[in-house]
Amino acid sequence: MLFLVRMDVRIPHDLPAEQVNEIKAREKAYSQDLQRDGRWKSIWRVVGEYANYSVFDVASNDELHQLLQGLPLFPYMQIAVTPLAQHPSAI
Amino acid sequence: MLFLVRMDVRIPHDLPAEQVNEIKAREKAYSQDLQRDGRWKSIWRVVGEYANYSVFDVASNDELHQLLQGLPLFPYMQIAVTPLAQHPSAI
Amino acid sequence: MLFLVRMDVRIPHDLPAEQVNEIKAREKAYSQDLQRDGRWKSIWRVVGEYANYSVFDVASNDELHQLLQGLPLFPYMQIAVTPLAQHPSAI
Amino acid sequence: MLFLVRMDVRIPHDLPAEQVNEIKAREKAYSQDLQRDGRWKSIWRVVGEYANYSVFDVASNDELHQLLQGLPLFPYMQIAVTPLAQHPSAI
Amino acid sequence: MLFLVRMDVRIPHDLPAEQVNEIKAREKAYSQDLQRDGRWKSIWRVVGEYANYSVFDVASNDELHQLLQGLPLFPYMQIAVTPLAQHPSAI
Amino acid sequence: MLFLVRMDVRIPHDLPAEQVNEIKAREKAYSQDLQRDGRWKSIWRVVGEYANYSVFDVASNDELHQLLQGLPLFPYMQIAVTPLAQHPSAI
Amino acid sequence: MLFLVRMDVRIPHDLPAEQVNEIKAREKAYSQDLQRDGRWKSIWRVVGEYANYSVFDVASNDELHQLLQGLPLFPYMQIAVTPLAQHPSAI
Amino acid sequence: MLFLVRMDVRIPHDLPAEQVNEIKAREKAYSQDLQRDGRWKSIWRVVGEYANYSVFDVASNDELHQLLQGLPLFPYMQIAVTPLAQHPSAI
Amino acid sequence: MLFLVRMDVRIPHDLPAEQVNEIKAREKAYSQDLQRDGRWKSIWRVVGEYANYSVFDVASNDELHQLLQGLPLFPYMQIAVTPLAQHPSAI
Amino acid sequence: MLFLVRMDVRIPHDLPAEQVNEIKAREKAYSQDLQRDGRWKSIWRVVGEYANYSVFDVASNDELHQLLQGLPLFPYMQIAVTPLAQHPSAI
Numbered sequence: 001m002l003f004l005v006r007m008d009v010r011i012p013h014d015l016p017a018e019q020v021n022e023i024k025a026r027e028k029a030y031s032q033d034l035q036r037d038g039r040w041k042s043i044w045r046v047v048g049e050y051a052n053y054s055v056f057d058v059a060s061n062d063e064l065h066q067l068l069q070g071l072p073l074f075p076y077m078q079i080a081v082t083p084l085a086q087h088p089s090a091i
Numbered sequence: 092m093l094f095l096v097r098m099d100v101r102i103p104h105d106l107p108a109e110q111v112n113e114i115k116a117r118e119k120a121y122s123q124d125l126q127r128d129g130r131w132k133s134i135w136r137v138v139g140e141y142a143n144y145s146v147f148d149v150a151s152n153d154e155l156h157q158l159l160q161g162l163p164l165f166p167y168m169q170i171a172v173t174p175l176a177q178h179p180s181a182i
Numbered sequence: 183m184l185f186l187v188r189m190d191v192r193i194p195h196d197l198p199a200e201q202v203n204e205i206k207a208r209e210k211a212y213s214q215d216l217q218r219d220g221r222w223k224s225i226w227r228v229v230g231e232y233a234n235y236s237v238f239d240v241a242s243n244d245e246l247h248q249l250l251q252g253l254p255l256f257p258y259m260q261i262a263v264t265p266l267a268q269h270p271s272a273i
Numbered sequence: 274m275l276f277l278v279r280m281d282v283r284i285p286h287d288l289p290a291e292q293v294n295e296i297k298a299r300e301k302a303y304s305q306d307l308q309r310d311g312r313w314k315s316i317w318r319v320v321g322e323y324a325n326y327s328v329f330d331v332a333s334n335d336e337l338h339q340l341l342q343g344l345p346l347f348p349y350m351q352i353a354v355t356p357l358a359q360h361p362s363a364i
Numbered sequence: 365m366l367f368l369v370r371m372d373v374r375i376p377h378d379l380p381a382e383q384v385n386e387i388k389a390r391e392k393a394y395s396q397d398l399q400r401d402g403r404w405k406s407i408w409r410v411v412g413e414y415a416n417y418s419v420f421d422v423a424s425n426d427e428l429h430q431l432l433q434g435l436p437l438f439p440y441m442q443i444a445v446t447p448l449a450q451h452p453s454a455i
Numbered sequence: 456m457l458f459l460v461r462m463d464v465r466i467p468h469d470l471p472a473e474q475v476n477e478i479k480a481r482e483k484a485y486s487q488d489l490q491r492d493g494r495w496k497s498i499w500r501v502v503g504e505y506a507n508y509s510v511f512d513v514a515s516n517d518e519l520h521q522l523l524q525g526l527p528l529f530p531y532m533q534i535a536v537t538p539l540a541q542h543p544s545a546i
Numbered sequence: 547m548l549f550l551v552r553m554d555v556r557i558p559h560d561l562p563a564e565q566v567n568e569i570k571a572r573e574k575a576y577s578q579d580l581q582r583d584g585r586w587k588s589i590w591r592v593v594g595e596y597a598n599y600s601v602f603d604v605a606s607n608d609e610l611h612q613l614l615q616g617l618p619l620f621p622y623m624q625i626a627v628t629p630l631a632q633h634p635s636a637i
Numbered sequence: 638m639l640f641l642v643r644m645d646v647r648i649p650h651d652l653p654a655e656q657v658n659e660i661k662a663r664e665k666a667y668s669q670d671l672q673r674d675g676r677w678k679s680i681w682r683v684v685g686e687y688a689n690y691s692v693f694d695v696a697s698n699d700e701l702h703q704l705l706q707g708l709p710l711f712p713y714m715q716i717a718v719t720p721l722a723q724h725p726s727a728i
Numbered sequence: 729m730l731f732l733v734r735m736d737v738r739i740p741h742d743l744p745a746e747q748v749n750e751i752k753a754r755e756k757a758y759s760q761d762l763q764r765d766g767r768w769k770s771i772w773r774v775v776g777e778y779a780n781y782s783v784f785d786v787a788s789n790d791e792l793h794q795l796l797q798g799l800p801l802f803p804y805m806q807i808a809v810t811p812l813a814q815h816p817s818a819i
Numbered sequence: 820m821l822f823l824v825r826m827d828v829r830i831p832h833d834l835p836a837e838q839v840n841e842i843k844a845r846e847k848a849y850s851q852d853l854q855r856d857g858r859w860k861s862i863w864r865v866v867g868e869y870a871n872y873s874v875f876d877v878a879s880n881d882e883l884h885q886l887l888q889g890l891p892l893f894p895y896m897q898i899a900v901t902p903l904a905q906h907p908s909a910i
Contacts, residue, residue, distance in 0.1 A: 001152050002590060003174070004599055005230060012195050013831050013894065031635045044548060044630035047880050048824060048887045048898040052633055053550055061092050061229050065176035068230045075195065079230040083094070083174050084590035085156035087598055089577045093226060095235055096594060103559050104285050104348065122271045135184060135266035138334050139278060139341045139352040143269055144186055152593050159594045166559065170594040175226035178234055180213045183334050185356070187412060194377050243274050243411050247358035250412045257377065261412040265276070265356050267338035275408060277417055286467050286530065304453045317366060317448035320516050321460060321523045321534040325451055326368055357408035360416055362395045365516050367538070369776060376741050425456050425775050429540035432776045439741065443776040447458070447538050449520035457772060459781055468649050468712065486817045499730060499812035502698050503642060503705040503716040507815055508732055539772035542780055544759045547880050549902070551685060558650050607684050607820050611904035614685045621650065625685040629822070629902050631884035638789050639863060640811070641872055668908045681821060681903035689906055690823055698729050702813035720731070720811050721863035722793035724871055726850045733867060740832050789866050796867045803832065807867040 001057065002041075002084040003064055008051040011076045026072040034067060055084075092148065093132075093175040094155055099142040102167045117163040125158060146175075183239065184223075184266040185246055190233040193258045208254040216249060237266075274330065275314075275357040276337055280350045281324040299345040307340060328357075365421065366405075366448040367428055372415040375440045390436040398431060419448075456512065457496075457539040458519055463506040466531045481527040489522060510539075547603065548587075548630040549610055553623045554597040572618040580613060601630075638694065639678075639721040640701055645688040648713045663709040671704060692721075729785065730769075730812040731792055736779040739804045754800040762795060783812075820876065821860075821903040822883055826896045827870040845891040853886060874903075 011020055034040035042055040058064045068079060102111055125131035133146040149155045159170060193202055216222035224237040240246045250261055284293055307313035315328040331337045341352060375384055398404035406419040422428045432443055466475055489495035497510040513519045523534055557566055580586035588601040604610045614625055648657055671677035679692040695701045705716055739748055762768035770783040786792045796807055830839055853859035861874040877883045887898055 003152075003229075004590070013834070015195070028635045032637050035635075035637045043633045043636050044550070045633040045884055047629040047631050047822075047884045048900040053628070053630065061094075061174040062176045064174070065227055065229045081174055081230040082599070083152040083155070083172055083593040084599065085153045085593050087589045087591045089574045089581075090589050091578050091581045094593075095226070104288070106559070119271045123273050126271075126273045134269045134272050135186070136269040136338055138265040138267050138276075138338045139354040144264070144266065156591055156593045172594040173235070174229040175235065176229050178225045178227040180210045180217075181225050182214050182217045185334075185411075197377070243276075243356040244358045246356070247409055247411045263356055263412040265334040265337070265354055267335045277408070286470070301453045305455050308453075308455045316451045316454050317368070318451040318520055320447040320449050320458075320520045321536040326446070326448065355417070356411040357417065358411050360407045360409040362392045362399075363407050364396050364399045367516075367775075379741070425458075425538040426540045428538070429773055429775045445538055445776040447516040447519070447536055449517045459772070468652070483817045487819050490817075490819045498815045498818050499732070500702055500815040502640075502702045502811040502813050503718040508810070508812065537781070538775040539781065540775050542771045542773045544756045544763075545771050546760050546763045549684075549880075561650070607822075607902040608904045610902070611682055611684045627685040627902055629880040629883070629900055631881045640789075641863070665908045669910050672908075672910045680906045680909050681823070682906045684902040684904050690901070690903065698731075698811040699813045701811070718811055719872070720789040720792070720809055720866040721872065722790045722866050724862045724864045726847045726854075727862050728851050728854045731866075743832070793864055793866045809867040 001059065003056045003058070004082040004084055005054045005056055005068070006046075006051065006080045006082075007054065007071075007073075008049070008078045009073055009076060010050075010078065011073075023072045023076075030070065030072060039063075039067065092150065094147045094149070095173040095175055096145045096147055096159070097137075097142065097171045097173075098145065098162075098164075099140070099169045100164055100167060101141075101169065102164075114163045114167075121161065121163060130154075130158065183241065185238045185240070186264040186266055187236045187238055187250070188228075188233065188262045188264075189236065189253075189255075190231070190260045191255055191258060192232075192260065193255075205254045205258075212252065212254060221245075221249065274332065276329045276331070277355040277357055278327045278329055278337075278341070279319075279324065279353045279355075280327065280344075280346075281322070281352075282346055282350050283323075284346075284349045296345045296349075303343065303345060312336075312340065365423065367420045367422070368446040368448055369418045369420055369432070370410075370415065370444045370446075371418065371435075371437075372413070372442045373437055373440060374414075374442065375437075387436045387440075394434065394436060403427075403431065456514065458511045458513070459537040459539055460509045460511055460523070461501075461506065461535045461537075462509065462526075462528075463504070463533045464528055464531060465505075465533065466528075478527045478531075485525065485527060494518075494522065547605065549602045549604070550628040550630055551600045551602055551610075551614070552592075552597065552626045552628075553600065553617075553619075554595070554625075555619055555623050556596075557619075557622045569618045569622075576616065576618060585609075585613065638696065640693045640695070641719040641721055642691045642693055642705070643683075643688065643717045643719075644691065644708075644710075645686070645715045646710055646713060647687075647715065648710075660709045660713075667707065667709060676700075676704065729787065731784045731786070732810040732812055733782045733784055733792075733796070734774075734779065734808045734810075735782065735799075735801075736777070736806045737801055737804055738778075738806065739801075751800045751804075758798065758800060767791075767795065820878065822875045822877070823901040823903055824873045824875055824883075824887070825865075825870065825899045825901075826873065826890075826892075827868070827898075828892055828896050829869075830892075830895045842891045842895075849889065849891060858882075858886065 031040060031043065039056060039058055040054060041057050044053050046053060056064055056067065058067065068074065071077065122131060122134065130147060130149055131145060132148050135144050137144060147155055147158065149158065159165065213222060213225065221238060221240055222236060223239050226235050228235060238246055238249065250256065304313060304316065312329060312331055313327060314330045317326050319326060329337055329340065331340065341347065344350065395404060395407065403420060403422055404418060405421050408417050410417060420428055420431065422431065432438065486495060486498065494511060494513055495509060496512050499508050501508060511519055511522065513522065523529065577586060577589065585602060585604055586600060587603050590599050592599060602610055602613065604613065614620065668677060668680065676693060676695055677691060678694050681690050683690060693701055693704065695704065705711065759768060759771065767784060767786055768782060769785050772781050774781060784792055784795065786795065796802065850859060850862065858875060858877055859873060860876050863872050865872060875883055875886065877886065887893065
C-alpha cells in the first residue's frame with residue numbers, strides 16, 4: 001500500500017552542531033535500512049529546499065506511523081502524508 | 092485500518108431538482124449499505140455546513156478510493172482523507 | 183453532544199526532557215480518565231504527525247472547554263474544535 | 274449555549290430577481306422569528322460585505338444545525354460556526 | 365459603534381511565571397473596568413483555544429485602538445478587528 | 456474616521472456588455488459624488504488588477520456600509536475594510 | 547531529470563457526457579504512450595480525489611511542458627510541478 | 638524600472654473557440670510589439686500551467702498598468718505585480 | 729509615483745527594553761523626516777495591531793526600497809508593497 | 820534550462836553580528852561567481868523585503884540544487900523554485 005510523504009526539516013539554529021551531525025547520521029542509516037528492506041521505495045530532494053518527497057510501501061497506517069515516528073529527525077520535521085491508490089491509466 | 096474523511100458537497104444550483112433528489116436518494120442508500128457492512132463506521136454532519144466528517148474502516152487505500160469514488164455525489168464533492176493510526180493513550 | 187477536536191502538539195525544543203516526560207505522563211493519565219468516563223469517546227493519531235483527532239461527548243461548550251483547558255499539554259497545543267450534529271443518513 | 278456564526282451570502286447572478294426577492298423575504302421573517310424566541314440573540318452586518326456575524330443561544334449542536342439548515346438562503350451561504358464558552362474575565 | 369474583535373494570546377513559554385501572572389491579573393482588571401463602563405460589551409472564550417471573541421461599543425476607531433493597545437497582554441496577542449453595522453433583519 | 460477599503464471587481468463574463476457599461480457609468484458618477492463631498496478621500500488603481508484601494512472618511516460604521524452597499528458594482532465586488540487610527544508618528 | 551507533478555481534474559458539469567468520455571479516452575491513451583516510452587514513470591490516484599501524483603523523467607523543462615500541455619484534459623486541470631533532485635540518502 | 642509580473646489565464650470554457658483564437662492572436666501581437674520596443678523584457682511559460690512570468694521595464698506604475706490593462710486577455714487573467722529593485726550583489 | 733505599504737512590526741520579546749526604545753525613537757524621527765520632505769505621504773495605524781498602512785510618493789522602485797530598508801525597525805518588520813496607479817474615476 | 824527562484828532571508832536576531840557579516844560576505848562572493856559564469860543570470864531585490872527573485876540557467880535539477888544548497892545563507896532562507904519553459908509569444 002503506497003503513501004506519498006513530504007518531509008520538511010526545520011532544525012533550530014541553536015542546536016549544537018555535533019548533536020545535529022549525530023542525528024543526521026542516524027537519520028541516513030535509518031532511511032537506508034528502510035530503503036533496503038523495500039518499505040521506503042523512493043526518496044527525492046525537493047530542489048532548493050531542505051525537504052524530501054518519498055514513497056512508502058507498507059501494510060497499514062500503523063506501520064507507516066511507526067516508521068515515521070522513529071525517524072531521528074522526527075522532532076524537527078513537518079510531515080504530510082497522502083494515501084495513494086492504483087490509477088486506472090497505470091500500465 | 093481507519094481513515095478520517097471530510098466531504099464538502101457543492102451541487103451546482105442549475106442542476107434540475109429531480110436529478111438532485113435522485114442522486115441524494117442513491118447517496119443515502121449507498122452510505123447506509125456501507126454503514127451496515129461496517130466499513131463506514133461513523134458519519135456526522137458538520138454544524139452549519141453541507142458537509143460531513145466520517146470514519147472509514149477498510150483494508151487498503153485502494154478499497155477506500157473505490158468506496159469514495161462510487162459515491163453518487165462524488166462528482167459534486169470535495170473530499171479530504173486523513174489516515175489514522177492507533178494512539179498510544181487510547182484505552 | 184459530539185465535537186471533533188484536532189490537537190497539534192508543539193513542544194519547544196529547549197524544554198528540559200524530564201519536564202516534557204512528566205507533562206506527557208500526566209497528559210496520558212488525564213486522557214485515559216476521560217476516556218473511561220465516556221466523555222473522550224475516541225482518539226486517533228494522525229499518521230506522520232505529532233497530532234490527534236478526537237471525538238468528545240459532552241453536555242455543553244463550557245464543559246468541553248474545561249476539559250481541553252485542563253490538558254497538561256494545553257500550553258503547547260494548537261486545538262481546533264468542530265461541532266458535530268446527527269447526520270440524516272446515519273443508521 | 275452560545276455559538277458565533279458567520280454567514281457569507283453568495284447568490285448566483287443568474288438567479289431570477291423575483292426568486293431572489295422571495296427568498297430574502299422568507300429569510301428575514303425566519304430570522305426575526307428566531308430573534309423573537311431568543312435563540313438568535315444578535316445579528317450584525319459585516320461592514321462592506323454581504324455577510325453577517327450572529328450569536329445563537331441553543332440547547333445543542335443538533336438544534337443549531339436544524340436552525341441554520343432551515344435558513345431560506347442556506348443553499349447560497351457559506352457558514353462558519355465557532356462554539357463559545359464562558360470567559361473567566363466576563364462580569 | 366460596534367466592532368467584533370478576536371484576540372489570540374501567545375505568551376512565550378520562557379516568560380517567568382510570576383510575570384505572566386501579574387500581566388494576567390492586570391489584564392482581568394482592565395477588561396472588567398471596560399465591561400463595567402459599557403464599552404467592552406461582551407467577551408466569550410473560543411472553545412479549546414487561548415482566545416476570545418469580544419464586542420466593543422466605542423465612539424471611534426481611535427478610541428478602539430487606544431483601548432486595545434492598552435491591554436496588558438497586547439504585546440503577546442494577535443488581534444483582528446471587524447467593523448459591524450446595523451443588520452436590516454435585526455429586530 | 457478613516458477606513459482603508461480594497462475592492463476587487465469580478466464581473467461575470469456572460470453579463471451583456473451594455474448592462475456592464477451602464478453599471479460602470481453609474482459607478483463612476485456615484486464615486487465622484489462621494490469624492491466631491493469629501494467622504495471618499497482617495498481612490499487608487501492596484502497596478503495590473505481590476506481592483507482599487509480607497510480611503511473613506513465617515514462618521515460611523517453604518518454610514519460606511521450604506522455607502523459601500525450603494526455602489527452599483529457592489530453585487531460584483533469583493534470588499535475588505537480595515538479601520539484606521541491616528542498613527543503616533545504622523546506629523 | 548525527475549519532476550513530481552500533481553494534477554487536479556475539474557471538468558465543468560455542463561460539458562456533454564460524450565465529449566467528456568472522448569476526452570478521457572484520449573487522455574488514457576496519451577498517458578499510456580508516455581508511460582511506455584519511459585517518460586511518465588509513475589502515476590498514482592490520490593485517495594478520495596479526482597487527482598493524481600505522477601513522476602516524469604524528461605530531458606528539460608521545455609519537454610515537460612510540451613508533454614503536460616498536450617494532455618487532452620489540460621484545459622480542465624490544475625497542475626503543480628515540483629522539480630526533484632538526487633537525495634543524499636538514496637541508495 | 639523593473640517589475641516581475643505573473644499572469645494566470647482562466648478562459649471560461651463556454652467562450653466560443655473562434656473568439657478565443659481571435660483574442661489569443663491579438664494577445665500575441667500585442668505582447669511581441671511590447672517585447673520589440675523593450676518594455677516587455679522577458680516572458681517565460683510556467684511549466685505545466687497556462688501562466689507566465691514576465692519582466693517589464695517601464696517608467697512608472699501608471700505606464701505598467703496601461704500596458705497590462707490593454708492586454709486582450711486582461712479580462713480573463715489574474716495578474717500579480719512585484720516591484721523589483723537593484724540587488725546589492727548584482728554585477 | 730504612489731505605493732501602498734503595509735508594515736507589521738514583530739519585535740522579539742527578549743530584546744532589551746532600552747534597545748527597543750532607542751530603535752523606536754530613531755524610527756519615529758526617520759519617519760517624520762520623510763513625511764516632511766513629502767515622500768512618506770500618509771501613515772495610519774491599523775486598529776488593534778502593531779502595524780501601519782502608509783502611502784509613499786517616490787520616483788522609482790529603487791528609491792522606495794532604499795527608504796524602507798533604512799527604517800530602524802526594518803529587521804523586525806514584515807513589509808508588503810502594492811504599486812498604485814491613477815484611478816479613472818479619481819477626480 | 821531556466822528556473823525562477825525566490826529566496827526569503829530570515830536571520831535569527833540572536834546570531835552574533837560578526838557571524839552574520841561573515842556569512843553575508845561569503846554569500847555575495849558566491850553569488851557573483853555564479854553570475855560571472857552565467858548560471859545565475861539575474862538577481863533582483865523584492866522592494867521592501869529581505870528577499871530576491873533570481874533566474875538561474877542550469878543543465879539539470881541536480882545542478883540547481885547543488886548551487887542553492889551551497890549558498891552560505893541557505894540555512895536561513897526559505898526558497899521557492901519555479902521551472903520555466905520557452906513561451907510561444909517570446910521573440
